[in-house]
Amino acid sequence: KGRAxxxxxxxxxxxxxxxxxxxxxxxxxxxxxxxxxxxxALVDLAIDDLKANWQSYRRRFER
Numbered sequence: 285k286g287r288a289x290x291x292x293x294x295x296x297x298x299x300x301x302x303x304x305x306x307x308x309x310x311x312x313x314x315x316x317x318x319x320x321x322x323x324x325a326l327v328d329l330a331i332d333d334l335k336a337n338w339q340s341y342r343r344r345f346e347r
Contacts, residue, residue, distance in 0.1 A: 294330040
């Protein structure tokens with residue numbers, strides 16, 4: 285409590301763009317591959333997704 289934690293992560297590590305849903309222990313609960321996106325499109329999608337869904341991501345993380 286009182287610390288920042290990643291709840292969702294977008295990146296291109298492992299050679300492909302993807303979204304990781306992160307558990308409270310730091311492990312990856314779900315990896316969604318997004319092979320048709322380049323880096324710029326992934327960033328745009330991440331910004332839009334987080335603006336729209338950050339509250340539900342936080343609630344899921346806090347369970």
